[in-house]
Structures are given as structure tokens and as C-alpha cells.
Amino acid sequence: MSKKANPTYSAPALEKGLDIIELLSKEEIGLTQSEIARALDRSVGEIFRMLMVLQSRGYVAQDPVSDRYALTTYIFEIAHRIPTVGRLTAAAEPLMRDVTRATNQSVHLAILADESILVVGQTNPPGNNILSVRLGAKIDLWQASSGRVILAFHSADEVTELLKKVPLPADYNNEKIRTELADIHSNGFEVRDSFVVKGVVNIAVPIIDHSGRAAAALTMPHIERFGEKITFEQCRVELIKTAATLSKNLGGKPPGIS
Template sequence: MAGKEEKYRAPALEKGLDIVELLSLNMDGMTQVEIAKALERSQGEIYRMLSTLVRRGYVVRRSEGDLYSLSLKMFAVSQRQPPIQRLLEVAAPKMRALTRVAWQACHIAMESDGDIVVVASVGSPGNWGLALRTGISIGLGNTGTGRVLAAFRTDAEVEELLDRHRLAEGEPPIDRTAFMEHVARVRERGFERMPSATLMGITNLAYPVLDQENRAVAVVNCPFLTRIDEVEVPDIDEVHELYQQFARELTDFYTGGQYAGPHG
């Protein structure tokens, strides 16, 4: 694999990206000499890369001190597709494919001003299944999704979330002490696997989609139903592996493969 990756490298592109990443860490700008020294490159190499980046508008050259710094073009380009929108666009076909393998429904939820909102949902391909409607609000304290969203935040953020949360339909008042205990267990385990506190016979499987700071931006949830007829489908442990891997793939996409923290 290492040899194959080496074969398809693009050195010129990598040098340009090295410059962009370096300048992103130096808001005051850097001279050509400083950039070359920091990247251990010749000034000739750096000059050609800088000239191209300046010409394309990604880097600006300031006359005072002959300093180079990033322009706002990179930010503008990235904002053409908001990251959450892109995440959901990438997730949708994967969810449909996954439910056909797992024979279980899947939904993704996010926190919005204290509410836990289902933002994407795909039903089971079989005759029986449970699929939540997109746009509905679900509980914070009594769902695997809510507990996972809270688990991957600081304790101070969890307290703020509890203050802002409005109880969903059927959700009982939240015992903060018990909730924080649940959150601590989920944080240690990396996911939630719990009997549904809403309907009998369902096991909630919930997995975080994380950003670079180990904070949950979304939760992948499978309301697992056990079949007792003659249809052969994956068992709960196999479904756990499928959906946990799906959440990891979304984390890799969201972070650009830069996530390096614990992930269940």
C-alpha cells in the first residue's frame, strides 16, 4: 500500500498544500525565506509555488515586509457547500445501501438550539421496520441519540444543553445526576446500546460522528428490531459493526481524515 501511495503522489500539489497549511498557522504572514526554511525547501521551489497561489488568489503578497498570507478565497470556496449539508449528501446513499445489508432502519440526528432533531432517515427494506420521520424532535435524556450527543461534549456544554433543551413529546423530566452518569458511561464506551425508553422490543444503537475536537456533530442511530421469523438477517452484533463503521466513515469525511482521537 505504501508503494502504491508513493506512486500516485503529486509533489507540486503537496508543496502548494504545505504552504497553505503553514500560512494558516501564521496570521501575521511570512516572508519567502521564512516559508522556505520552515518547510525545508529551496527558495526557488517556494517562489514558484507562491507565485501560482498568488495568481490564483489563495495567497496575497503584502508590500510591507514582503509578507505572504492567506486570502479569504479558501474560506469562500469552502462555504459554497456548508459542511453539514455535504455530510448529509454523502451520508444519504450510504444509508440506503447500509439498510439493505443490515435489514434495519437508520437515521441521523443533530442538536439544534437544545432540541434533538432527526435530519435524515431511511427505513428497513423488509416488510417490517421502524423509521423516524425527518424533522421531528426526539428526547435528550431518554434516547441513545441524545446521550451520545451529550457524551461527546464537555461537562459545561452538557449543562448548557440541559438548560436549553425542551422536552420532546413523551420525554420524562431529566434527572441531571442520572443523566450525567449515563453520559460518562457512553463517553467511555464510545457509543450507546440501550433498550428503547419509548417502545418495547427495540434496542437503540447510537454512534457519534465527530469533529477534530472529539465533539459530536451528529449521531447515527439504528432502532434495532429482532426478527423471529424465517428471514435470515444480520444479528445485533453484526449490525453494531456495520453502523459503527458507517459513523467512523462519516467522521473521516467530516474531518478530512484528520480525526485522531478515541472513537469507540
């Protein structure tokens, strides 16, 4: 662990907490409390207090069988959340305005946060009749088209971890959700009936970043109006084009979709 030789300011408690985080970041199976104390040349009492705070804040978790402490994914989320949101919303806002005007449909931008889907952007068309999702809304991971298309472009290990933490809907099992995620990955988008509003069909497309993972998703909760001149297929194509442009702006390669 790198440390400054002569720090201008000292915060011993903070340093102990950071030492634990840095130590655990190198351990695949975690460490027990006594192992951490020995590695950091600290007393067990000091380490216990730090671990309790880190655990209560969600940075570490203790395995109930082995008593080993390991880092959670929380630090990963923090490291990517704010910069991603800032970049995403800045890049997405004008594109989202364009696609809502072109399709006369609402569009929202969502990311994965705290094992849920968080809506970080929302644009509405100029018409009188709209369907929108509240900005800042948190939605159940497995019952959101945004969540499904994001996880379709995450690793199998990440999906496994979330399956352990977030219960599936009553009519789902692990095999079924994995099959559907594989289909989404193959297609590059998802079209399905809304989980919450009857008669609404969701079109959801991933936003791919430079690493090849889905950083976010654009979702259009499509509503059918009498006398609508813009077809559903036109809406699908326009949303896919918008997501592809946004992915490229983030340095990502859009999935090969038609």
C-alpha cells in the same frame, strides 16, 4: 469591530444589531444596557429597541439578577447548522443506504438543534417490515439515544448549560445523566432499550467532526424479526463502521471503539 470605510449600501438598524452582537461576543459576563450604549456611543433608547428584538429572536438573554445581556448559543447553532447538515447529509446518504441493506434495519441521522434532537436523514431497508423515524422530527433531548451520544462528546460546560434549560425525565438527576454520558464516551456508542417503543433496542454512534466534538449521531432502532439471519452484534458492528467512515470523511477521529 471592523467596518468598511465607504459602504455602498447602508442599513443602520441592522448595523446597530450587529454592533451589539459583536460587542457582546467579547464579554464573558455580559453588559448592562447602559454599558452597551456607552461602548457603542449610542443612546439608551436605540440600544433598548435593538436588545428587545435580539432577545425576542433568541440571540441574547438578560440575567434577571444582574440585568446584564449576554449572547446565547443561538449564533453558534446557526453558524454550524446549515453547513453541517449539508455536508452531513451528502456524505451520509450513500453510507446509510449501504448499512440498511447490510443489516435489514432502518437508520436515522440526527443533530442537536434548538435544545432538541432534529432528524435530518432517514433510510429504510428494502424489506416489508420497518421501523423508521420521520424526517424532520424533533425529539426530546434526554430521551433520544442520538442526543445522549452527541452530548457524551460535548464539553462539560455545554452539558451543564443544557441541563439548566432542558428538564430531565422524572427518574433522572444530574448525577445519573452525567454518569451515563461518561459511560457512553468511554464505550464510544450506546445500546439501550428505546425510550418510546417497547421491544426496540437503539444502537447509537456519534459522528465526530474535525474539532473532536460530535456533530451528529447515527441511530439504528433495531427490531427483531422471526427468522432474521443478521445478528444484533453484526448490526452494531456495521453501524459503528459506518459512523467511523463518516467521521473520517468530516475530518474527525472516531472514538476508540471495538
